[in-house]
Amino acid sequence: MVQAYRHEPFTDFKVEENRQAYLTGLKTVESYLGQDYDLVIGGERIKTEEKIVSYNPANKEEVIGRVSKANQELAEKAMQAAVEAFKTWRKVKPETRADVLFKAAAIIRRRKHEFSALLTKEAGKPWNEADADTAEAIDFLEYYARQMLRIKDGVPVNSRPNEFNRYDYIPLGVGIIISPWNFPLAIMAGTTVAAIVTGNTVLLKPASTTPIVAAKFVEVMEEAGLPAGVLNFVPGSGAEVGDYLVDHKDTRFISFTGSRDVGLRIFERSSKISEGQIWMKRLIAEMGGKDTIVVDKEADLELAATSIVASAFGFSGQKCSACSRAVVVEDVYDQVLNRVVELTNQLTQGDPTDQNNYMATVIDQSAYNKVMSYIEIGKQEGKLMTGGEGDDSKGYFIKPTVFADLSPEARLMKEEIFGPVVGFTKAKDFDNAIEIANNTEYGLTGAVITNNRENIQKAREDFHVGNLYFNRGCTGAIVGYQPFGGFNMSGTDSKAGGPDYLLLHMQAKTTSEMY
Numbered sequence: 001m002v003q004a005y006r007h008e009p010f011t012d013f014k015v016e017e018n019r020q021a022y023l024t025g026l027k028t029v030e031s032y033l034g035q036d037y038d039l040v041i042g043g044e045r046i047k048t049e050e051k052i053v054s055y056n057p058a059n060k061e062e063v064i065g066r067v068s069k070a071n072q073e074l075a076e077k078a079m080q081a082a083v084e085a086f087k088t089w090r091k092v093k094p095e096t097r098a099d100v101l102f103k104a105a106a107i108i109r110r111r112k113h114e115f116s117a118l119l120t121k122e123a124g125k126p127w128n129e130a131d132a133d134t135a136e137a138i139d140f141l142e143y144y145a146r147q148m149l150r151i152k153d154g155v156p157v158n159s160r161p162n163e164f165n166r167y168d169y170i171p172l173g174v175g176i177i178i179s180p181w182n183f184p185l186a187i188m189a190g191t192t193v194a195a196i197v198t199g200n201t202v203l204l205k206p207a208s209t210t211p212i213v214a215a216k217f218v219e220v221m222e223e224a225g226l227p228a229g230v231l232n233f234v235p236g237s238g239a240e241v242g243d244y245l246v247d248h249k250d251t252r253f254i255s256f257t258g259s260r261d262v263g264l265r266i267f268e269r270s271s272k273i274s275e276g277q278i279w280m281k282r283l284i285a286e287m288g289g290k291d292t293i294v295v296d297k298e299a300d301l302e303l304a305a306t307s308i309v310a311s312a313f314g315f316s317g318q319k320c321s322a323c324s325r326a327v328v329v330e331d332v333y334d335q336v337l338n339r340v341v342e343l344t345n346q347l348t349q350g351d352p353t354d355q356n357n358y359m360a361t362v363i364d365q366s367a368y369n370k371v372m373s374y375i376e377i378g379k380q381e382g383k384l385m386t387g388g389e390g391d392d393s394k395g396y397f398i399k400p401t402v403f404a405d406l407s408p409e410a411r412l413m414k415e416e417i418f419g420p421v422v423g424f425t426k427a428k429d430f431d432n433a434i435e436i437a438n439n440t441e442y443g444l445t446g447a448v449i450t451n452n453r454e455n456i457q458k459a460r461e462d463f464h465v466g467n468l469y470f471n472r473g474c475t476g477a478i479v480g481y482q483p484f485g486g487f488n489m490s491g492t493d494s495k496a497g498g499p500d501y502l503l504l505h506m507q508a509k510t511t512s513e514m515y
């Protein structure tokens with residue numbers, strides 16, 4: 001019998017044994033840096049001339065690896081492989097499909113620190129952030145396998161005498177998985193295996209900055225016994241391969257995680273019917289955020305400051321859940337702001353392979369340029385309290401940056417920056433703070449720091465975000481504990497890691513037999 005689900009514990013790197021385990025993982029990763037990886041289509045490994053080269057964001061000279069790059073012809077071949085594999089995979093027993101996930105979780109758990117070290121090298125994740133990403137990938141595997149066992153026989157419906165009614169969930173077909181670079185293992189793996197365990201076959205197009213960890217994950221799924229053609233690996237350009245697959249008549253659903261703009265493009269394109277298409281495509285889209293921590297006047301102000309700093313600067317603010325706005329009631333505004341600045345100035349930054357560094361880089365040159373340009377905008381719109389500088393000579397380092405006294409209407413308070421920048425604005429009172437917090441087109445995460453029970457209730461009703469936290473930061477949802485997904489332009493609120501998630505990859509079928 002399967003044990004009850006519990007999330008994978010985080011590693012305590014203060015323990016010497018754990019520290020050494022991570023360093024051993026790092027050595028393993030260093031032994032395979034710079035290697036080539038193939039496309040995987042119908043189980044066949046395919047090399048192309050053209051490659052996507054993955055670089056270490058903390059050391060631009062270091063090549064993490066090169067993956068073959070799919071074009072439209074290869075995307076078509078992968079689509080046909082997935083269509084063919086669906087004919088058999090959809091009939092494989094749910095228990096057998098779940099077993100593949102359980103085994104993959106065990107493999108990743110055994111190689112946990114190697115995967116984390118690879119995330120450090122390829123995505124610039126400091127140790128704790130990398131460890132959390134790997135743990136979340138294991139959680140998705142463990143949780144979705146169990147969820148599949150829960151729904152494998154459908155749900156009971158009523159039957160009358162001499163009648164037997166059933167209500168079952170069946171798979172959809174071929175899915176396109178398009179994943180982002182900021183959780184290059186957890187989100188890539190989670191979205192892929194949710195589709196697979198429910199009986200679908202997929203084409204996985206990972207983000208171009210982090211394809212190596214995805215290639216390693218595909219190897220794990222093969223080792224875990226996944227049949228050929230169920231998971232096809234097609235790294236490639238979003239515009240070329242992405243559009244082609246989104247438009248394809250055989251695409252039954254798309255599971256996208258990424259920015260608002262790309263998500264909306266996919267939303268629009270996927271709603272158009274291609275010639276020969278016989279269904280309406282389903283879209284799961286998890287997109288950006290402009291996430292706020294609200295601080296009430298009756299609150300633990302130290303907790304407020306530490307929560308803002310951790311949520312704003314963990315992984316250099318490159319989380320869709322990151323706190324990029326602090327809305328503080330005027331009575332305690334200066335106190336919270338000054339303490340945040342003090343704590344920010346204590347943060348360590350540098351190469352993420354060094355355990356002592358709390359922060360490292362942003363992902364690439366274009367992210368660096370974008371964040372630096374927002375910092376320039378911030379200098380016009382508010383008061384720079386600390387940070388504001390970058391250095392892209394070796395890697396893409398940007399100092400953790402705090403802006404004060406921004407208008408709620410400032411661009412810095414409305415647009416997703418996706419970097420280590422947090423803006424402060426003052427609210428007259430708690431009601432006004434919630435109004436400001438809602439003053440964005442996004443609705444992903446938010447947190448409220450307050451000791452006032454009435455205000456907790458008020459925020460529960462009125463703060464319009466998919467994941468709302470009280471007296472803690474706004475990042476770090478745990479699979480199976482805080483299902484994750486947002487409102488409005490943050491996406492379709494699919495709640496990854498939640499009890500309804502798998503159903504989004506299935507369709508319900510009613511059967512009724514007369515005796």
Ligand SMILES: NC(=O)c1ccc[n+]([C@@H]2O[C@H](COP(=O)([O-])OP(=O)(O)OC[C@H]3O[C@@H](n4cnc5c(N)ncnc54)[C@H](O)[C@@H]3O)[C@@H](O)[C@H]2O)c1
Binds near residue numbers: 205260
């Ligand atoms: N809501 C969530 O759960 C969640 C989680 C992680 C990241 N995000 C968001 O993701 C963004 C950061 O990730 P990113 O920079 O990788 O996002 P992105 O939108 O640039 O890219 C995401 C994926 O889409 C692909 N893509 C690009 N153009 C495409 C096209 N025309 N057709 C199909 N695919 C295309 C990319 O290659 C990549 O694989 C942020 O906005 C962040 O908030 C959201």
Ligand SMILES: N[C@@H](CCC=O)C(=O)O
Binds near residue numbers: 318320321474476
């Ligand atoms: N699920 C993560 C964020 C994922 C997006 O980047 C969190 O809760 O912090």
